[in-house]
Amino acid sequence: MPLSISLIVNGEQKDIALEDPRATLLDVLRDRIGLTGTKKGCDRGQCGACTVLIDGRRINSCLSLAASQDGAEITTIEGLAAGDDLHPVQAAFIETDGFQCGYCTPGQIMSALGLIREGIADDDPERIREAMSGNICRCAAYQGITEAVIKANARMRDTQESQS
CATH class of the missing domain: 1.10.150.120 ([2Fe-2S]-binding domain)
Known part of the structure; x- marks a missing residue:
């Protein structure tokens, strides 16, 4: 049974139907939304390559279920620069x-x-x-x-x- 979630990713609302409620935020960001700047390193929360900001706080996206972030504001590396102006x-x-x-x-x-x-x-x-x-x-x-x-x-x- 699909589960629908809504995320605000880099200022844009994303409505996503999850076929598997066990999908991690990392996998949703990379595979469903296409934001591949967030990296999958260890997939165990030990390396930090998948760090994103959720409601302004740092988290390892490989350890967070996407479903648990329904309604959250997520900032990834792609959301920092404004065109050619780097953060x-x-x-x-x-x-x-x-x-x-x-x-x-x-x-x-x-x-x-x-x-x-x-x-x-x-x-x-x-x-x-x-x-x-x-x-x-x-x-x-x-x-x-x-x-x-x-x-x-x-x-x-x-x-x-x-x-x-």
Whole structure:
């Protein structure tokens, strides 16, 4: 028996009929909606490659049933840039070489954005590394990732202050 859910994905409403109520949010995003930026790494919640924001909070989409997110607002890597204008976190990752092969980068960026919005990020590299510890980079680009979070956090803070 199909189950219908409604998601707001990157600002657009998506009505989806699920044939299997056990479908993960990751599989729905990739296979049903066509947003392949969110990566399937371990499929066990251990690598963070599938990190997205649900109602502004970081989650591993491979561990979340799509049906349990009915009505949720989901932001994926595809929802960050505005045309050619990169989000400050994306730009900081490029400027600091916060990636090598790039496979984990979408999850790293989404996790970084989440921790900045949660107010966890500051200028303490150790605190950032701890907050990002659920996102694994097999290429070991951690120095650049940490620098990117610090840079993006400062830019986003400065932007908020200038708008106040």
